[in-house]
Amino acid sequence: MSKLKRSCVLLLAILLPFNFAPLASAQAYEAHPKLVVILVIDQFREDYLERYRADFKPRGFKLFLDHGAYFPDCYYDYANTETAPGHSTIGTGAYTDGHGIGGNEWWDLSRSKDHPVSSVDDERYQLVGMPAGEATTPGASPRNLLASTVGDELRLDTKGQAKLFGVSLKDRAAILTSGATANAAYWIDHTSGRFITSTYYLPQLPDWVTSFDNSGRIEQAKQESGYADTKQFYEEVGRTPAGVSYELDFAKALIQNEQLGKHDVTDLLTLSISSTDLLGHRFGPDSDEQRQMVDMLDTDLDGFFAWLDKNVDGGLGNVWIALSADHGVAPSPAVSAQLGLNAAQWDMKKVIDDLNYAINQKFSPGEKVVYILPHQSLPYLSLNEPSFQRAGINEQEAEQAVQNAIEPEIESLTKKAESKAPAMAKLPPRPILYRSYTRQQLAAGQLPPTDFGRILAHSYSPNGGWYVMLVPAAFQMGPEKGTGTTHYTPYSYDRHVPLAFYGAPFAIGTYHGRVGPVDLAATLASLLGVNQPSASIGHILTQALKPAAAVTYPRKPVVRSRSTTHHRAAAAAKKPE
Structure with missing residues (x-):
């Protein structure tokens, strides 16, 4: 053996006792975790979690409150607290001056002289999956979003291997949180309740989406909501707990059929629950109806998280879930x-x-x-x-x-x-x-x-x-009917939302002190080892992170064939003493 070879062998002998296996910290490129879910609840003020905590199931909201990192003092740092800007902020880690989305809609006279355009309207594309005979409307895309999302950065850094999807009853919520590189975003046709998308993403619906739309699940949701004969699925079924369970069932179908959480890199799903907003506008945040909605949502989330535990490789130990809301809401002006x-x-x-x-x-x-x-x-x-x-x-x-x-x-x-x-x-x-x-x-x-x-x-x-x-001035708004209310102001009730994380790298606890929704994307990007979104101004919430060496993930069992085991046993038998 040459002197150089002897030196190399000696060096290896010295280094082998030291474990050079990578720390079990998060690494998107090694599928740690297998799946990230960004859960956004529309019009969901943080104080709901405080006021109704005794109502909650063990693995609904308590998954975050008792087993996650929970930030009760999370406030948006801008004044235009609406749905489209809020979802954009959660995805991009930036505010309107960074991502460009100022409202749900605005006037653009170069595109329409008779009505405002939606934040995601895009007449260059067409809607996909609309029922036959319905009026043609513009397609949709993230054309107005001026910044990348954390999902975009995951897709870029994995060269498109990571899968990225957005789901909501609302088009803007599904599109703006997921980003420009999403494999697809899905939302519902307001009249029929069918899940649809845009040619920006796909030329036609995948077979599994068509099967879901034709499965009878729409009729089931109508029956459960009490609006069996409705022709306005979004407005009527959407504002009931049946709208939540319908949306979560679609999310399950997506995870199964797109094989999320079963790849060599981390996958990401953005999931926005719209029903709380539809009901909240009508009855207000302090109504019995909204409390019932929150309790039913908790029950549905308890079931959804249990389902993830059984259907993602390694269970919830291989899943991260981030929770926030796109905005809060004002107390009913009539009550105030x-x-x-x-x-x-x-x-x-x-x-x-x-x-x-x-x-x-x-x-x-x-x-x-x-x-x-x-x-x-x-x-x-x-x-x-x-x-x-x-x-x-x-x-x-x-x-x-x-x-x-x-x-x-x-x-x-x-x-x-x-x-x-x-x-x-x-x-x-x-x-x-x-x-x-x-x-x-x-x-x-x-x-x-x-x-x-x-x-x-x-x-x-x-x-x-x-x-x-x-x-x-505070507590003032447009002419809301009955106990109805809205949101759009710089006041704390409109800016206050929950922020919480569940998953292997997060240290369990309640963390007081002002944070912002922009911190969600920054923290996830850092832990995944990808670039922060292009306009991100968020902070990494290091106070809620475990040391890397303390983070563990489930490992797949090593399966060896009988022949391999036989050859190794034979080799061991021949080995000289």
């Missing part, structure tokens, strides 16, 4: 006003009509030019750019004129409400405009150097043309 809060309701149609009159008086007296576009909701007020341009008015002048006209209009609403109050009665809630900002102010960062200014800066979007952002 009864308790003495100044929970006024704004009549947005009247506000828009009166603003149009005021701007006509300024720029085109005696005419009825449409300067403020119809069919819109707070916090953004979209301007009709061509109307101003025809009058020779530039963006700065137009937005400033609308901003100046807003405050007198809100004051007139207050006077009108107070004039109707009976003598010696407590005055009704009065509308108050807390602040307003033009698009140009937001774009230039001409904002107060405060925490509130930072929240506003994070709310800027290049979409929507010319606009003015309105911030009503």
Whole structure:
């Protein structure tokens, strides 16, 4: 043996006692974990978990509360708390100024002059799986999403080997959380309840989706919801617990048929539960109906997590689940006003009509030019750019004129409400405009150097043309019916959501202290060993992570053939003593 070979053998003899097997920390490239599920619950304030904790099953929400890393003080750091921006934030680890999604819809006059466009509408594609005879609508895609998601980064770093899917009853929730590289995103046709997708992803539905749609599961959900004859599946079945179990059954079918959790790299599923939002808008967050929905959702999650334990290689020990919500929600203005809060309701149609009159008086007296576009909701007020341009008015002048006209209009609403109050009665809630900002102010960062200014800066979007952002006083919103409510503001009730993780690398405990939904994508990316999403500003939640050496994953049993075992036994028998 040469001197060099002897040296190498000696070095190996010294090093062999030291275990060079990689630490059992997460590594997407080695399928640790097998599957990541990002679970988003639409319109789900964090305090639900505190208030209803005694109701929960052992492996529903308590999987996170008792066996996971739970962050009760999670708040969005922007003002436009709606569904599309929230799901985009969870996926990208960025706020609107990073991912570009400012609302569920906005006016884009280059694409439509008679209605706002959805955050995911894309007329370059077509919907796939729509029932025969239904009106043709635009396809959908993540065309407006300006940043990558954690799922995109997983796909990039594994050269497309990792599978990525998004599921929700809502198109924007399925599309924006998963990202541009998803194998597919699935959502439902509002009328029939059938799961559909877009040609952005697939030219036709896979056979398993068609089979699910034709399986009778839709009729079962209708029966369970009490709306057996409905022609509006989304609006009626969707706002019941039957809508949750229907969606989770589809998720199970996807996991089985796409073989998620059975590959040589980590797979990722984004799953957004929409039913809590559909019901919450109608009844409010403190209603008995919403509590029942939360309890039934807990029961369904208990069953879903048990199913994952049986159907992913290695069970839940090989699964990570991250939990959050796309936004919180305001207390019902009717209930808040009864308790003495100044929970006024704004009549947005009247506000828009009166603003149009005021701007006509300024720029085109005696005419009825449409300067403020119809069919819109707070916090953004979209301007009709061509109307101003025809009058020779530039963006700065137009937005400033609308901003100046807003405050007198809100004051007139207050006077009108107070004039109707009976003598010696407590005055009704009065509308108050807390602040307003033009698009140009937001774009230039001409904002107060405060925490509130930072929240506003994070709310800027290049979409929507010319606009003015309105911030009503706390607890105020549009004219909601009964105990109904909504969300869109910078106030804590709209920004407060849960954040929790379950899985091998997470140290069990409750972690107090402010965190944000942007931290979800940053933490998962770090643990998976992939790049953070392109616009990510989140922090890695190291306080809730175990040391790498303490992280273990189930291993597949080593299966040896009889012939291999026989040859090894024979070789051992021949070995000299």
